Amino acid sequence: MGSLEQSIRAQATALGFTLCGFTRLSPLPREEFFTSWLAQGHAGEMQYLARNPEYRLNPTLRFPEAKSVICLGYPYAPPRIPHLNWQQELRGRVAAYAAGSDYHEVIKAKLLMFIESLTGMVPGLWTRPYVDTGPVLEREWAYRSGLGWFGKNTMLLHKQAGSWFFLAEVLVSLELEGEGIPRAHCGKCTRCLVDCPTNALEEGYVLKAPLCISYLTIEHRGPIAHELRPKMGNWIFGCDVCQEVCPWNEKFGRPREDLIEELFPSLPELLLLDETGFRARFRHSAILRPKRRGLLRNVAIALGNSGNPAAIAPLRAALSDPEPLVRGHAAWALGRFTEREARTALEHHLSLEEELWVREEVVKALEEMPFVT
Numbered sequence: 001m002g003s004l005e006q007s008i009r010a011q012a013t014a015l016g017f018t019l020c021g022f023t024r025l026s027p028l029p030r031e032e033f034f035t036s037w038l039a040q041g042h043a044g045e046m047q048y049l050a051r052n053p054e055y056r057l058n059p060t061l062r063f064p065e066a067k068s069v070i071c072l073g074y075p076y077a078p079p080r081i082p083h084l085n086w087q088q089e090l091r092g093r094v095a096a097y098a099a100g101s102d103y104h105e106v107i108k109a110k111l112l113m114f115i116e117s118l119t120g121m122v123p124g125l126w127t128r129p130y131v132d133t134g135p136v137l138e139r140e141w142a143y144r145s146g147l148g149w150f151g152k153n154t155m156l157l158h159k160q161a162g163s164w165f166f167l168a169e170v171l172v173s174l175e176l177e178g179e180g181i182p183r184a185h186c187g188k189c190t191r192c193l194v195d196c197p198t199n200a201l202e203e204g205y206v207l208k209a210p211l212c213i214s215y216l217t218i219e220h221r222g223p224i225a226h227e228l229r230p231k232m233g234n235w236i237f238g239c240d241v242c243q244e245v246c247p248w249n250e251k252f253g254r255p256r257e258d259l260i261e262e263l264f265p266s267l268p269e270l271l272l273l274d275e276t277g278f279r280a281r282f283r284h285s286a287i288l289r290p291k292r293r294g295l296l297r298n299v300a301i302a303l304g305n306s307g308n309p310a311a312i313a314p315l316r317a318a319l320s321d322p323e324p325l326v327r328g329h330a331a332w333a334l335g336r337f338t339e340r341e342a343r344t345a346l347e348h349h350l351s352l353e354e355e356l357w358v359r360e361e362v363v364k365a366l367e368e369m370p371f372v373t
Contacts, residue, residue, distance in 0.1 A: 004121065005176055011117045012072055015110045017168070019073025019161060021145030022176035025066050027058040028140055037206070044210040046219055055135040059171060062135070065126040066171040071138075071145040072114075073158070073165040074107055078240065078249075079256035079263060086234045087306045091264040092299060095214065095238025097166065098286045099262045105284065107131045107168050115170060126173035131166075138167045149184040153192035153242035154207045159185065162249040185248070192242040197231045201242065213239035217298045218290050223328060223357070226364075229301045236270070236298040237287050267306075268314040270299045293323040300326060304333025312337055316345040319353075327353070328361040335365025343369060 005022065012020040034053060043049045055062045059069070078096040086093070097103060111129040119125050130136045139156050142148065147167075148158035155163040193201045200211035209215040213235050216224055224232075243249055273281065278292040287295060300318055303311040311333070318330035331349070334342040343366065350362045 004174075007121055008070065008118065008176075011114060012070075015114055016074060017072040017110070017114075018075050019071075019147045019158060019165060021071045021142070021147045022068055022178040023071070023141060023145040024068050024175065024178075025058075025060050025171070028056075028137065030137070030140060031057055034137075041210065042206065042208045044215055044219065045221065046209065046215075052135060056137050059136065063128055063171055065173045066128065067173055068171075068176040069141050069145065070170045070172060070176070071142040071147050072111075072168045072170070073142070073147050073161060074103075074110070074168060075161060075165045076103070077256075078164050078243070078253045079259050080253040081244075082257070082260060082264070084260075084264065086264065087308050090267045090303065090306055090308060090311060091234065092236035092267050092270065092302050093234050094236060094263045094265065094287065095240050096164070096263065098237055099259050101284045102286045102288070103166050104131050104133070104286070107166055111168055111170065118170070118172065122174065128171040130169045130171075132168075136169055138169055141169060142167050144178075144181055146179040146182055149182050149186075150205055151192065151246060151248075152186055152190060152203070152205065153196075153201055153246065154205050155243060155246075157185070157246070157248050159248070162252050163243050163246065164249065164252055189247060191245045191247070195245045196242055197233065197239075198228055213241075218294070221290075221294065223325065223361075224297070224301065226332070229329075229332065230305060232298070232301055233305055234267075234302040236265075236267075236295060236302050237290070267299050267303050267311070271296060271303070271314045271318050293325045296321065296323070296326045297329045300329040300333045304329075304336040307336070309337060309339050309341075312339060312342050312345070316341070319345060319349045324355040324358050327355070328358045331358065331361040331365045335369050338370045 009020045038050050060066050076097050084091060108131050115127050115129060118127060142156055143150060148156040151157040151163060157163050198211040198213060200208050213232055217235060217237050275292055282288045300315060303315055315330045315334050319327055321327050331346060334346055346362050346366050353359045353362060
């Protein structure tokens with residue numbers, strides 16, 4: 001490898017990017033798979049993925065200046081799951097990557113410093129950075145640049161880093177030599193496919209987004225299908241199951257008591273947040289993405305899955321939430337309890353609710369309620 005490539009790697013390492021690879025840009029041979037995946041509805045509501053697919057498959061169509069892509073991996077440390085009873089304590093779960101400041105902001109700042117170094121090495125260099133944004137099939141390019149192989153959960157896996165890292169890319173007007181595509185090391189293991197709570201993964205590296213808890217809690221904007229709600233457990237933002245069960249990730253994670261409130265937050269406390277409180281609490285967090293109504297929808301589902309009667313009071317209060325999406329899911333959650341208090345709250349609210357969809361949720365919850373004690 002030339003001295004320029006070595007210098008680029010050294011600068012990436014200095015900025016905290018533990019993985020760095022290169023590959024020449026050329027049309028990706030994935031059009032048939034991508035088109036089929038979209039046609040089968042596996043993208044769900046992420047309709048933006050179908051816009052200008054040719055740019056995703058061949059970035060040089062949009063950026064003729066681009067010759068190569070520098071792919072970077074920035075690690076994040078998953079905490080070891082603490083010994084807590086989430087049902088008893090009424091705690092939700094947040095995907096490990098959402099701890100701390102929004103990764104978009106953190107990595108973007110580092111990319112700007114990285115690009116400054118690149119232009120210092122090569123004056124007049126053209127660059128275009130991406131951090132989980134824009135029409136770039138980032139895992140495909142990272143795979144081709146040697147950052148890892150595709151796991152059966154569709155995540156990128158690296159022997160030393162597992163799958164606990166963010167991806168970032170810089171398109172450049174340089175011709176860089178990479179190390180080539182790595183060999184896969186999943187073997188016959190299918191734990192991620194088997195353990196996915198909603199069966200969102202299938203053989204052939206297929207992720208069915210409309211079934212994925214991460215998609216449901218973040219990207220999906222409307223009501224969540226009734227049959228999926230019980231399978232979501234206490235996940236309220238993202239999901240790490242397919243990573244946590246992966247043997248390549250077993251050595252990662254350490255006790256982090258300081259992250260318990262971030263990654264295992266109090267569900268009743270979250271349900272009390274108004275719009276101002278939500279924005280203040282998550283101002284620099286990735287958790288802003290589903291908006292308040294989306295997060296509180298997820299919180300209501302988790303409370304309904306808890307089976308803990310202590311969840312009834314906050315859910316009853318949520319029936320008065322200004323957002324119909326929150327009220328409807330709170331009604332469903334109350335319908336999961338056998339206590340008389342839950343039925344009384346639903347019956348009372350039915351006489352007050354004006355939103356048709358929410359009324360339907362209340363009626364359905366009352367009809368399907370288990371025997372009330």
